[in-house]
Amino acid sequence: MQIAVVLYDRFTALDLVGPYEVLAGLPGAEVVTVAEKPGLVTDDAGTLAIHAAAGLDEVPRPDVVLVPGGVGSHYQMAEGKLHEWLRRADRTSTWTVSVCTGSLILAAAGLLTGRRATSHWLAKDQLALYGATPVDERVVLDGHYLTAAGVSAGIDMGLILAGKIAGEDAAQTRQLMMEYAPEPPFRAGSPGSAPERVVGPVLARREALLTGTEAG
């Protein structure tokens, strides 16, 4: 089972590595990191560079396509090589999945038209601009598409996907090995649960966050 993990400049590292860690440990998984060109790709904090092992053209028919989000997703909304590759790969993929604003890229490529989907809470409404229906859930399944909410939601999505690919026992084995029994020290993981003094300033600089002039 070939899993293509898409890299682009200024992706969010955890968007990618959360589901990667779940999926790479499944029996028979063969992960390949892909980008427009092979080589180092730097994340949106500017300090973590992951190696893209292959160019998009070298991986034409992956079984799973995984698209992370990130500040740089803003620069992947226009028609081009990535969109073309996504549409072609999606024709034969078993699963096409995204984390955070990765769903906006899928939607802009035309893959989520008429589909239910989710994204980072700050960006979710934009899905409608590309013909998808924003849904307020952490992980959304529609057809062979799985979209996850912001950043850390990719771990939950990865486990759901692992269950569908390899069965629930295999998925639970991954959860056990990753010791995923989360204990967030604060109650601040969503705009509804975080204190107003935390949400307020984030909303105030929403525009800068969304257009990539400031890292999330």
Place this chain on the structure above:
Amino acid sequence: MQIAVVLYDRFTALDLVGPYEVLAGLPGAEVVTVAEKPGLVTDDAGTLAIHAAAGLDEVPRPDVVLVPGGVGSHYQMAEGKLHEWLRRADRTSTWTVSVCTGSLILAAAGLLTGRRATSHWLAKDQLALYGATPVDERVVLDGHYLTAAGVSAGIDMGLILAGKIAGEDAAQTRQLMMEYAPEPPFRAGSPGSAPERVVGPVLARREALLTGTEAG
């Protein structure tokens, strides 16, 4: 605030990227990936390579030292350059922290003698071999050491550390931006909660997992 993230062959990617994602977004954070030599370092699934921006010698006095775990930690238990660097850096660091079996490396380097600490549930008992006291908690604080349980526990540790470094509001802002309101799809994140049919086979191949002949 300089944060040195240690890479070594066959680290676990999420051990590193979980806390990285929390900390790299803090105001004033300056993350640097370090390894014995600069260059690409591959994870324990064999399919994700992260670039070490600097050699250990180039980063002598980081404010925070972060050591991930992984199958490869088994090969970092002997005295050598990494241990020497850890002891030296720890003398001036504000925080020295680990995820998963990263705590075994800290302990083997002599840093956790007489300290309470935790590790991956499969490896925690080994802390006692190096003079530390294993504790059954997800994140353990003792002095300026924070140790986290397996893999995903690094996110919780990262948020606790963020609170201590930058204050609770800044930590909660990171949690909100990472949308960390986890919804694990299964109840299998610890040996106590996972079904016996999942835990049993893992315990049966425990030896292979611990000695690195099989990826976790």
